[in-house]
Amino acid sequence: MSGFPLQHPAQASGLDSRTISRAKLGDIDAFTAIVEAYHTRCIRFARAMLRNPDDAEDMVQETFVRLYRALARYEERQRFEAWLFQILGNCCRTANTAFQRHSSRTTNDEEAYERVPSIDDPAAQFDHEWSEAVRRALAEVPEYNREIFLLHYIEGFSYEEVERMTGIKQSALKMRVKRASDMLRTRLSEGHR
Amino acid sequence: MSDAERDPVLRRALDELRKLPPADVGAMRRVVNAAAAARVTPFDSDPGILTPRRGRSVRVWMVVGIAAASAFVGFALRGAWTSRSHAASTTAASGAPSTAPSIVRTAASTELDAAPVQQPFVFNNSRAHKVFVVGDFNRWDPTATPMTRSSDGELWSTVIPVVPGRHMYAFMVDDSLFTLDPNAPKTRDPDLGAEGSIIIVGRP
Numbered sequence: 561m562s563g564f565p566l567q568h569p570a571q572a573s574g575l576d577s578r579t580i581s582r583a584k585l586g587d588i589d590a591f592t593a594i595v596e597a598y599h600t601r602c603i604r605f606a607r608a609m610l611r612n613p614d615d616a617e618d619m620v621q622e623t624f625v626r627l628y629r630a631l632a633r634y635e636e637r638q639r640f641e642a643w644l645f646q647i648l649g650n651c652c653r654t655a656n657t658a659f660q661r662h663s664s665r666t667t668n669d670e671e672a673y674e675r676v677p678s679i680d681d682p683a684a685q686f687d688h689e690w691s692e693a694v695r696r697a698l699a700e701v702p703e704y705n706r707e708i709f710l711l712h713y714i715e716g717f718s719y720e721e722v723e724r725m726t727g728i729k730q731s732a733l734k735m736r737v738k739r740a741s742d743m744l745r746t747r748l749s750e751g752h753r
Numbered sequence: 754m755s756d757a758e759r760d761p762v763l764r765r766a767l768d769e770l771r772k773l774p775p776a777d778v779g780a781m782r783r784v785v786n787a788a789a790a791a792r793v794t795p796f797d798s799d800p801g802i803l804t805p806r807r808g809r810s811v812r813v814w815m816v817v818g819i820a821a822a823s824a825f826v827g828f829a830l831r832g833a834w835t836s837r838s839h840a841a842s843t844t845a846a847s848g849a850p851s852t853a854p855s856i857v858r859t860a861a862s863t864e865l866d867a868a869p870v871q872q873p874f875v876f877n878n879s880r881a882h883k884v885f886v887v888g889d890f891n892r893w894d895p896t897a898t899p900m901t902r903s904s905d906g907e908l909w910s911t912v913i914p915v916v917p918g919r920h921m922y923a924f925m926v927d928d929s930l931f932t933l934d935p936n937a938p939k940t941r942d943p944d945l946g947a948e949g950s951i952i953i954v955g956r957p
Binding site for chain 1: 760762763765766767769770771772773774775776777780781783784785787788789791887892893894895896923925928929931942949
């Protein structure tokens with residue numbers, strides 16, 4: 561499987577190394593700049609990863625707190641955002657395990673639809689339905705494939721970077737991304753053709 | 754051209770998933786406040802600052818602490834205490850059995866176990882201009898624990914209170930170089946992925 565052209569190749573944050581160095585020394589303004597640069601991407605990733613997307617904000621906050629505490633250990637030979645998403649991925653996996661363990665309540669489709677506000681504009685309604693369909697289809701992709709899929713296709717990390725982040729060999733990563741892509745395509749084709 | 758690129762359904766799905774949520778300034782502010790609140794120096798009054806990771810070594814030291822406290826309390830009360838524990842057999846061998854109630858033994862050992870001990874850290878680097886020790890005992894604060902240079906300029910050292918148990922640490926050289934202790938075993942932080950040196954702090 562050849563590489564899909566990344567429309568947002570690692571989405572450069574515009575942060576310079578001095579900002580990160582200052583944050584490592586405890587400069588809260590520099591840390592604020594880091595949060596501002598990455599918060600929305602982290603929320604997007606967490607919502608796609610978590611069994612309970614409503615926990616995304618809490619999980620992203622937990623990630624940044626861990627990152628701030630561990631900044632002194634950040635080794636600059638590793639790309640900063642790769643390190644950030646490594647921590648975020650760990651947090652999301654831990655949260656999913658806890659959610660599965662402690663929640664016996666499941667949301668059925670009727671309940672999910674009840675939360676969706678009614679939309680009068682047909683075009684907007686179509687976009688909204690598509691958006692919901694994509695999220696439902698993605699939620700069906702197994703977590704271990706979904707995370708790699710998101711890191712590569714959505715967050716723009718190369719396979720080399722994901723290998724360094726996860727310790728999984730590139731051949732296995734490509735297989736996981738292919739399986740996630742196939743499943744997503746199949747689910748969406750069933751409902752929207 | 755990849756399969757994903759050729760497939761219009763998947764391409765639309767990727768476009769949808771790449772949409773960023775609106776920036777939430779309030780949430781960002783909460784993140785910064787939470788991080789700032791979580792970062793304190795080791796000498797602040799927060800009693801949790803000296804709490805080590807709970808691991809096998811900590812449990813070992815808890816057992817040692819319980820044994821030592823039990824022996825001490827048993828000796829002080831001069832009672833008749835019989836137990837299968839290592840502490841009890843040691844006490845019995847010394848001829849000072851105890852009848853101390855278990856709750857007394859537990860309280861004494863807990864206090865003993867939680868009390869920090871003075872732990873020296875030494876680092877050899879003649880070229881550094883300043884060195885700080887960072888670790889879980891000071892929440893990896895790179896400005897909390899400066900080290901003092903020896904008169905010959907070779908060694909950096911400091912002595913700080915650390916709770917007995919297993920700790921990860923490293924040295925921060927010249928504000929930016931995170932350096933492991935070459936004389937200590939190292940391990941990888943299971944959560945963050947970064948490596949750190951390991952020290953088992955025990956009672957003298």
